[in-house]
Amino acid sequence: MAEMNEKSYSRLERRRTVGASLISILIGLVTGSLLILIVGLTTKNIGLSGAWEGIRLVFGGLFSTGRDMATGVLTFGFNPNTFGNMLFRSTPLILTGLAVAVAFRTGLFNIGAPGQYLMGICVALLISLSIPSSQVSPVIIWFLAFLGGMLAGGLWGAISGALKAFLNINEVIACIMTNWIAANLVTLIFSGSNLRNLTENTKSAYIYKTSVNNVATAKLGLDKIFSDSQVNGGILIAILLAILISVLLNRTVFGFELRATGSNRYAARYAGIVDKRSIVLSMVIAGAMAGAAGALYGLSGNTEFYWSTYQSLPGVGFNGIPVALLASNSPIAVIFTGMFMAMLDISGQQLKNLTGYNEYLTNIIISVIVYLSAFSLVIRNFLVKHDDGVSRALSSLGNSLRGNKRKGAGK
Amino acid sequence: MEDYVIEMLHISKSFPGIKANDDITLQLRRGEIHALLGENGAGKSTLMSILFGLYQPDEGVIKKDGKEVRISDPNDATALHIGMVHQHFKLIDVFTVLDNIILGAEDVKLGFVQKKEARRKVRALSEKYGLNVDLDAKVEDISVGMQQRVEILKMLYRDNEVLIFDEPTAVLTPQEITELMQIMRNFTREGKSILFISHKLNEIMEVSDRVTVLQKGRYVGTVNTAETTKEELSRMMVGRPVQLVVQKEEARPGKPVLEVSHLSVMSKLYHREAVKDVSFTVREGEIVCIAGIDGNGQTELVHALTGLERADAGTVTLCGQEITAAPIRKRSKAGMSHIPEDRHKHGLVLDFSLEQNLALQRYYEPRFQQNGFIRFDEVRSYAEQLIRQYDVRSGQGPITRARSMSGGNQQKAIVARELDRDLPLVVAVQPTRGLDVGAIEYIHGQLVAQRDQGKAILLVSLELEEVMNLSDRILVIHSGEIVGEFDPKAVTVEELGLYMAGARKQEAKANG
Structure with a gap:
């Protein structure tokens, strides 16, 4: 009896957390729809019917298959291209989301994912372009480059972690510094190198695609399922890493130490956990995730990486924050929230391609969702109140049905 | 008809999920000291908050001088001349004593505060009631006892005639407590009436005229202090007979377990020696208590012993193994369990579940892991066992x-976790702080049981009653030094108080 209560209680907890995120998403989408309606009604050539199309695309852009040639009506169904591109775009989001979530679970705000991501790209490109595939198998080069990128990201995270652990420097400040150091360092490394492709004069120069050296992430048959899309095996790696991180955090002794340090550094220290080590290692793992995101980006085979990164930081690093927030820092949930964010991206493109709307509308939806996910605790508390009311009503109903037989049995 | 200055009749107040006050009646006679007694969560604070205007009652009426009144906020309470000294003082540290007293009731002319008149009035009050304060000292520089006198003067300055004291003795030395009792009696001679919230039975017996007892939000009864006993009061408060005096046999100390020699610790905050050249030994089968007023180096001493802070000089030996600079895990494995002073900061990971907290010191042991993976079934069954055994x-x-x-059950969980490790040394720092009589009785019993199994117990406590009750040997600490060693059966509370306040010092130091 007691056991059943415990189980249903933890299920209730999980349901509330998921519920809070779903409510944030729904409110975001509804707000976006209202915006579309307002923009539509105030724009001459869109109108109410155009707004209705826009709203349908916001909710179902992933399943949009274009317009019927004859009638001009929007058509929906399975679209391998949008699906594949969604998976491709979600890969780095899932990984940077993990980079933020892992650190959060250890009590750290890893805003350094952009820098770790850049270091991952940089090292992955250096390795994959410097080892000639005529002498070493491209598969081995790919693995070296991927692991090198992860390692570089991990080391970059370790800097912020060590500053926090040993000198008590706020990790947010340390991360911002390492972000810009990475941005400038990457520019410095590539600007003198012969890895730059300067021959295609029609567009700005970029680092050679890794496919030049026959190195690219394997498609693993995904391109057959999702034809015409950019998808590759990276998404499977991201999902695998999310599962590994989840197991590591929730099931292992090491994860227990990380979470204890994250929840209460002092209590962890009291219990004999070396909190400094936990903090550094957590940032190493977080950095490695962002590094993996960068490596997979660089190794897609089609990436034209523009090396003058000192001017701005890559947005995908920061987008890990909303992905992690929306997932309540659960590594498994990050898979879905990462995909959801990528889906909104696709919806934005569909809006632009198929209607008169601007694709940046979806950014507003994302912002609303991010705002609300920060409020998820408030929403959760609301659900708790609500739940109590509901369960009280149900139990009193049950009691009266059973003639108060079990009244006070709980005591 | 009785002359009641305050009547709270049939007061009820509910919060979501709990009825904090259920039909409580409290009548305060003019010029009496009326104690309000109850365990934690009995509803004392809620009732006083209603009287002070912080909460509104769901049912019931409040009468002042026989007339029904509505108190919707503390300003209304002040207007009715009801004043309160809170358990945690509400003073501004960087203001002077005088500024603190007049704050909120300043006499202002053309935008300037008129302090001359205020100073004269405060001085007159402090002389009248023997409340010795330095009006121009900053609050941060004066003792806790003086801070309390400042709080009392605040009430007097506002011409309050009903004075509420919320656990006023928790922070005072025995001498200061005696002084406070005298001051309270002076007030009643002047016709002021006092509500005195406490769960310390000795003080209630000594100073109050009548006692109202609450239990779990309900009114148990009001009795004349002269016609009751401590045993009777505690039975009313807890609902069952309570063992007030710890029952224990004579200690049979064995081999030394913890040996501390010439230990010094620098305070990280103030760049001074918080612990100075301290030496003592704790043997098997005895409870050694470090007694002292808060802030005299106890925290630093315990942190150095348990590894939370580094010692700067001296050695610590546990079961023959030197652990002066050992990491915490090593000390723990060498045989030290630790009930920490701050249960929220060190004792628990508050966002972890109870079972994870119960496994916090043992999760890495072979029983709870397999190839680095936590064995959740073992953690669960271990937690269930402890919960049953220690009634958490x-x-x-x-x-x-x-x-x-x-709070009581959190502390029970920590006690369960630490005592169940079955280690030769238990360091227990204020293990009963903030707990009610029932829980205190339980924890004291557990510590004595551990002692009787041959464990060495180092107890750090600020409560003299606990010190006298529980220990087999008392070491008094004052500004970082051990100033005396006593046998609890051969020393009085008053004598200990003199040592704690630094007025006396034994020449021959504790055995080293």
């Missing part, structure tokens, strides 16, 4: 968040 109560059993548990 919580909403959802092993998976309850520690944060949602009551």
Whole structure:
């Protein structure tokens, strides 16, 4: 009896957390729809019917298959291209989301994912372009480059972690510094190198695609399922890493130490956990995730990486924050929230391609969702109140049905 | 008809999920000291908050001088001349004593505060009641006892005639407590009436005229102090007979377990020696207590012993193994368990479940892991065993968040975790702080049981009653030094108080 209560209680907890995120998403989408309606009604050539199309695309852009040639009506169904591109775009989001979530679970705000991501790209490109595939198998080069990128990201995270652990420097400040150091360092490394492709004069120069050296992430048959899309095996790696991180955090002794340090550094220290080590290692793992995101980006085979990164930081690093927030820092949930964010991206493109709307509308939806996910605790508390009311009503109903037989049995 | 200055009649107040006050009646006679007694969570604070205007009662009426009144906020209470000294003082540290007293009731002319008149009035009050304060000292520089006198003067300055004292003795030395009692009697001679909230039975017996007892939000009764006993009061408060004096046999000390020699610790905050050249030994089968007023180096001493802070000089030996600079895990494995002073900061990971907290010191042991993976079934069954054995109560059993548990049960969980490790040394720092009589009785019993099994117990306590009750040997600490060693059967509370206040010092130091 007691056991059943415990189980249903933890299920209730999980349901509330998921519920809070779903409510944030729904409110975001509804707000976006209202915006579309307002923009539509105030724009001459869109109108109410155009707004209705826009709203349908916001909710179902992933399943949009274009317009019927004859009638001009929007058509929906399975679209391998949008699906594949969604998976491709979600890969780095899932990984940077993990980079933020892992650190959060250890009590750290890893805003350094952009820098770790850049270091991952940089090292992955250096390795994959410097080892000639005529002498070493491209598969081995790919693995070296991927692991090198992860390692570089991990080391970059370790800097912020060590500053926090040993000198008590706020990790947010340390991360911002390492972000810009990475941005400038990457520019410095590539600007003198012969890895730059300067021959295609029609567009700005970029680092050679890794496919030049026959190195690219394997498609693993995904391109057959999702034809015409950019998808590759990276998404499977991201999902695998999310599962590994989840197991590591929730099931292992090491994860227990990380979470204890994250929840209460002092209590962890009291219990004999070396909190400094936990903090550094957590940032190493977080950095490695962002590094993996960068490596997979660089190794897609089609990436034209523009090396003058000192001017701005890559947005995908920061987008890990909303992905992690929306997932309540659960590594498994990050898979879905990462995909959801990528889906909104696709919806934005569909809006632009198929209607008169601007694709940046979806950014507003994302912002609303991010705002609300920060409020998820408030929403959760609301659900708790609500739940109590509901369960009280149900139990009193049950009691009266059973003639108060079990009244006070709980005591 | 009786002359009641305050009557709270049939007061009820509910919060979501709990009825904090259920039909409580409290009548305060003019010129009496009326004690309000009850365990934690009995509803004392709620009732006083209603009287002070912080909460509105759901039912019931409040009468002042026989007339029904509405008190919707503390300003109304002040207008009715009801004043309160809170348990945690509400003073501004960087203001002078005088500024603190007049704050909120300043006499202002053309935008300037008129302090001359205020100073004269405060001085007159302090002389009249023997409340010695330095009006121009900053609050941060004066003793806790003087801070309390400042709080009392605040009430007097506002011409309050009903004075509420919320656990006023918790922070005072025995001498200061005696002084406070005298001051309270002076007030009643002047016709002021006092409500005195406490769960310390000795003080209630000594100073009050009548006692109202609450239990779990309900009114148990009001008795004349002269016609009751401590045993009777505690039975009313807890609902069952309570063992007030710890029952224990004579200690039979064995081999030394913890040996501390010439230990010094620098305070990280103030760049001074917080612990100075301290030496002592704790043997098997004895409870050694470090007594002292808060802030005299106890925290630093315990941190150095348990590894939370580094010692700067001296050695610490546990079961023959030197651990002066050892990491915490090594000390723990060498045989030290630690009930920490601050249960929220060190004792618990509040957002972890109860079962995870119970496994916090042992999760890495072979029993609880397999190839680096936690064995959740073992953690669960271990937690269930401890919960049963130590009667830890919580909403959802092993998976309850520690944060949602009551303070008493949080402490019970820590005690269960630490004592169940069955290690030769138990360092217990204020193990009963903030707990009610029932829980204190339980924890004291557990510590004595550990001692009787041959464990060495180092107890650090600020409560003299606990010190006298529980220990086999008392070491008094004052500004970082051990100033005396006593046998609890051969020393009085007053004598200990003199040592704690630094007025006396034994020449021959504790055995080193």
